[in-house]
Amino acid sequence: MPCKTNEELAELVEEAKKVTSEGKVADYIPELGKAEADDLSVAIYHVENSCMSAGDIEKTFTLQSISKVLTLALVLMDHGEPFVFSKVGMEPTGDPFNSIVKLETHEKQRPLNPMINAGALAVTNMIKGSTKEEKLLRYIDFIRKLTFNKKINICKNVAASEFETAWLNRSLCYFMKKDGIIEGDVEDLIDLYSNQCAIEMHSLDLAKIGAVFALDGKHPETEQQLIPKDIARICKTFMVTCGMYNASGEFAIKVGIPAKSGVSGGIMGIVPYQFGIGIFGPSLDEKGNSIAGIKLLHLLSEKYELSIF
Ligand code: GLN
Numbered sequence: 001m002p003c004k005t006n007e008e009l010a011e012l013v014e015e016a017k018k019v020t021s022e023g024k025v026a027d028y029i030p031e032l033g034k035a036e037a038d039d040l041s042v043a044i045y046h047v048e049n050s051c052m053s054a055g056d057i058e059k060t061f062t063l064q065s066i067s068k069v070l071t072l073a074l075v076l077m078d079h080g081e082p083f084v085f086s087k088v089g090m091e092p093t094g095d096p097f098n099s100i101v102k103l104e105t106h107e108k109q110r111p112l113n114p115m116i117n118a119g120a121l122a123v124t125n126m127i128k129g130s131t132k133e134e135k136l137l138r139y140i141d142f143i144r145k146l147t148f149n150k151k152i153n154i155c156k157n158v159a160a161s162e163f164e165t166a167w168l169n170r171s172l173c174y175f176m177k178k179d180g181i182i183e184g185d186v187e188d189l190i191d192l193y194s195n196q197c198a199i200e201m202h203s204l205d206l207a208k209i210g211a212v213f214a215l216d217g218k219h220p221e222t223e224q225q226l227i228p229k230d231i232a233r234i235c236k237t238f239m240v241t242c243g244m245y246n247a248s249g250e251f252a253i254k255v256g257i258p259a260k261s262g263v264s265g266g267i268m269g270i271v272p273y274q275f276g277i278g279i280f281g282p283s284l285d286e287k288g289n290s291i292a293g294i295k296l297l298h299l300l301s302e303k304y305e306l307s308i309f
Contacts, residue, residue, distance in 0.1 A: 001046055001275070002304035010054040012303070013040055016281075016296035023283035023291030026263040031161035035061070035265065035282035040292045045207035046275045047220045053204060060200050061280045062158045064262030065097065067196045068120040069235050069243070070209070074142050075126040076231045084126060086110075087181050088119040092241045092248060097288060098168050100175065109179040111172075115242035115260070118172045124193045125182045132188045136195050145226055146212050147205040148219070158264075159198035166190050197262075203278035210268045210276020213258070236270060244294075247287045255297045256307025265290040269297055271306050 003009040020038045027033030041055035063070075076084055093112045095102060102112055111118035129135035136154075144152045173189055176182040182189065211220050213236055217227030227235070239258035244251040251259065257277075259269040265282030267290055277300075281292040301307055 013055040016292045020283045020292045025282045029162045031158045037283045040281040041203045043203040043207040043278045045211040061264045063199045064264045066262040069260045072114045078128045097245045146209045155198045155200040159195045162194040206278025207276045213270045255301045261289045267293045
């Protein structure tokens with residue numbers, strides 16, 4: 001464990017909290033706007049099955065963009081690399097996560113990577129199943145396995161709120177449908193994507209998913225290989241190059257661990273072969289990352305020399 005005690009971790013949480021007021025809770029999905037800006041929680045799950053936590057750990061939050069990396073793992077398991085990467089690229093972008101501009105100019109009109117909305121929608125479109133209900137069930141089942149928590153479910157209010165307001169995501173889908181990147185009914189896809197983003201959990205659940213990635217896809221307790229090693233490696237690489245949106249470069253320099261954030265204020269961090277980190281702090285910076293969450297990861301990385309580089 002990096003910290004010796006929960007109190008040591010709590011001190012870092014208090015320090016990180018000081019920047020909360022410099023950010024703002026996301027409200028473009030109206031239901032997310034109800035979060036309490038100064039909440040901050042962290043859980044660290046060690047691959048040897050011990051954990052520590054601090055802050056408002058009883059609070060739950062939705063995965064939002066963190067789900068993108070988990071969907072990618074699932075569809076790579078469903079279809080293999082050649083098919084998936086025929087529809088989505090591997091390159092980072094300096095544009096915001098919901099940008100539409102590059103779709104027109106990028107080679108073969110493929111979205112640049114699976115961590116921006118366009119790429120994530122294309123990836124969600126590849127989840128196997130004969131109905132959207134079956135696809136969602138497979139997805140939730142996968143998340144329940146990764147968190148070792150059968151109670152994981154969807155926050156229906158957040159899912160509905162996103163579905164009702166996802167005009168830009170609909171535009172991205174129709175653009176990609178024109179080029180054959182996306183197939184099938186766009187409303188069904190937006191519904192599935194809104195539900196995937198609305199999967200709700202605690203920081204500890206998220207830390208446990210991080211621990212699976214830290215062990216190259218292996219469940220720390222049962223040692224079952226939940227994600228093949230090469231797919232876990234691809235996911236972690238995307239987290240380094242694109243996981244923090246268009247702030248990924250600076251984050252790699254300042255913190256230096258694979259991480260994925262979401263506009264709910266969640267961040268999943270991975271310290272390979274050591275632990276997974278789950279953070280929730282809904283006040284966001286201008287790029288859409290948890291402002292206190294990034295500060296906390298910065299403090300942790302500096303103090304305990306966590307950078308992988
Ligand atoms: N559900 C969000 C959206 O598509 C996810 C984006 C995010 O977390 N950055 O707008």
